Amino acid sequence: MNEQTINSFIEVVGKENVKLSQAQLLAYSYDATANFQSKPDLVISPNSTEEVVEIVKICASSKIPIISRGSGTNLAAGTVPTQGGVVLLFNRMNDMLELDEENLTITVQPGMITQDLSTYVEQNGLFYPPDPSSMKISTIGGNVSENSGGLRGLKYGVTKDYVKALTVVMPNGSVLKTGGKLAKDVAGYDMNSFLVGSEGTLGIITEITLKLIPLPIFKKTGIAYFNSLEDAARTVSSIIANKIIPVTLEFMDHGTIGAVEDFMNIGLPRDAEAMLLMEQDGDAELVERDIQKMIEIAVVQGATSTSIAASPEEADVLKTGRRAALSALARKRPTTILEDATVPRSEIAKMVKAIQEIAIKYDVQISTFGHAGDGNLHPTCLTDVRDEEEMERVEQALAEIFETAILLGGTITGEHGVGEMKAPYLEWKLGESGIELMKQIKQSIDPLNIMNPGKIFAKEKKKRLVVHNGQ
């Protein structure tokens, strides 16, 4: 990047808010995705929507890519600046702007840490349910851009279900305001849902208004261990079929239980093949009834042991363990490649079984955990990027997992986003016409392709595997 352009950015935000040293550019060259790395040309921390507008105008005039980045916990290479350009940070735009207790909304800047937001609203007796596993690190702006899910998705939905209004700087430098603090609003296309989950490819979100709900007064957590993955999966389907919608219905397999126990030392049984973590919230009577019922169902489906967390602290420890599952699995091999395949919850047992068979077929090590209650699994390949032959088998296995998920009526990603990593597979899910429509939208909004280029839309697509039933 030439000095004149750099100086024009410095004029907007000040010298101290532009990072361009060797070390800094390297430190913003990656996110949490294995095997993707590329240095930006510049890293900029704006302080306001107005500054973002100025930055976008400079980028547009010189066709410089802009990559919005929260805390860099993305798992699909969505925030890796693979085509260079400017990485935009929101570390100076992290304020709470307004808590509106009459309309039950909160308005924040995108850099606010998800956990901080959650704690703040709970102190005020309110509740913001989306809780991605990285919530202690991730920013709310990142969550909105990726439409993040979490452990409470089953009952409370995901980020998009809580976004009421956005302020967005568009690629031409104009400022768009969408939605409002409204319970009903059908004026025009639903711009909120269109921008939520757009992964920074359509514009830059600079202000977010979120819906809040009253904080449930009571919650309880049950645990069940199983001798087989199928027993656990059947328990999940049976709980839903019995018309219970718990807050959380989380699943960990044998390998994941061991890795979490290595990290936490909380006495998880290392010999269990599967574990379910079941939480319900609401009024005390309903919570007691649902937890008892879920435990009963687990026993009927073959649970070898069950228990109920004695205190909120004990429940929190178990949930912390579950949130750390992916990183804990990284203990086992140098590289962890995690997938996000999601199926209708009725198909969860079939999917779990298929993953086991695929691991054997390609001779790769796969541990699975995930949000079993909403069909969102995280099969994780434990491998070593330095071993090319093994990586080839890993890629084949992952492709087959995608294919199987789609055959079962599922999707290639439930909550992590497409990014650059899954872009080659997107067409498998959307079909040609779906990709075509998305391209037209992207082209009309961002004709210069400066907004997070290379993400969602693949340079080349993967040839679809032919999977035969029952293989």
Add this chain to the structure above:
Amino acid sequence: MVSELQQRMQESFREHVNEEYIMDCMRCGFCLPACPTYLATNQDETHSPRGRIALMKAMRDGDVVWDGSVEDAFDMCLGCRACEPACPAGVQYGALIEETRVAIREVKPINMMERVIRKTAFDGLFADQNKMATTVKLVQFYQKSGLQAVTRKIGFLNLFPPFMKEMEAVLPNIEKKQKRESTLKPKTTKVAFFTGCLMDTLFQETNRKTVELLEWLGAEVVIPQEQQCCGALHGHSGELEKGLRNARANIDAFESDDFDYIVNNAGGCGAFLSEYEKHLSSDDQYAQKSMNFSEKMIDISSLLIRLGMNARLKEMKSDEHSIVTYQDSCHLRNVNKVFLEPRSLLMDAPGFEYKELIDAGSCCGSAGIYNLLQPEMAKRILDTKMKGVRDLQPAKVVTSNPGCLMQMQVGIQREGLEKEMQAIHIVDFLFDAIQIKH
């Protein structure tokens, strides 16, 4: 064109920094909220554990050019290791940053100011207990003779970085060291005391009280005379070989079989002492010996609890009604996983209500000699820490490590709170609490 320095640095990183340890990091970012420098720089990834590990890898792979910014990123690390318990993947960050510092020192001559501090500190003071003692005698003379008051007045210390000046202001007044002999009354628990060089000189009162407390609880305390500085400061600063020289000497000094415990009262020393076995695992002569040594290692709070201190504290009565709080020693907490024990003792202390300091587990900025080498960042971190102290208004800020103790006292003085509160070592605090007659 790759410069010669770049090439040598890359080779040095390849030689010293363990690739397998680097590969353990999957870049999830769980370490970020635990890292004091990441938070103090308003989330600059360059000053995070994940960023530094990425830089280590980039140095090995030749993906980054060695320059001041890269060096700065490594220098800025406190080495507090708060990232380790936060890391689900079990990355051995402490080992990685130590290896990185070795890699850098091998190639790059260090800057003048650092060289002066390092030279006097490592090669002179900390390497040799006698020299340390001599220095302390000089300091004693300096203090006793009234020269201290004079130099403080004429601003002799203005010649040094401002932080050293503040440190000097909080140095304890050194009392004449009384020669201690091992007591040989029949006791059930036999404890060897690792006195630590700073603790044994600048803080020898605390050491005397440590012995008295242990004896009061029925232990026999022996102080092996051949012991040296633990070597931690060398190890953390890229001089691991010098540190291990001390390690071997200490293992020999404490080799006697009949100790039940080897106790220390400085968190920074304790962590390094307990890691002798890791550092010497491939040393034929010392591998087994270092395991025996590390197994017996225990911190003073844990040992006091085992000897029944809590019950004795509960028997005491006091008319005082004050707040006491605790600032963790990073290495005691993050490496030895000891944080409940000191709190449990404080909770039982008569006349005090224990209140938890906000982010007590986060580094105070002392970090060995970090506050001398990186005064600006250390100050920023301490300022944040002091905000919490100010809100809590404790009468005593208890610590378990001499560095933390001095740093917290600097913070108290800087805030002008020295009339209201005091930073104090846990041993001194407990000693006062039980009012041992002596």
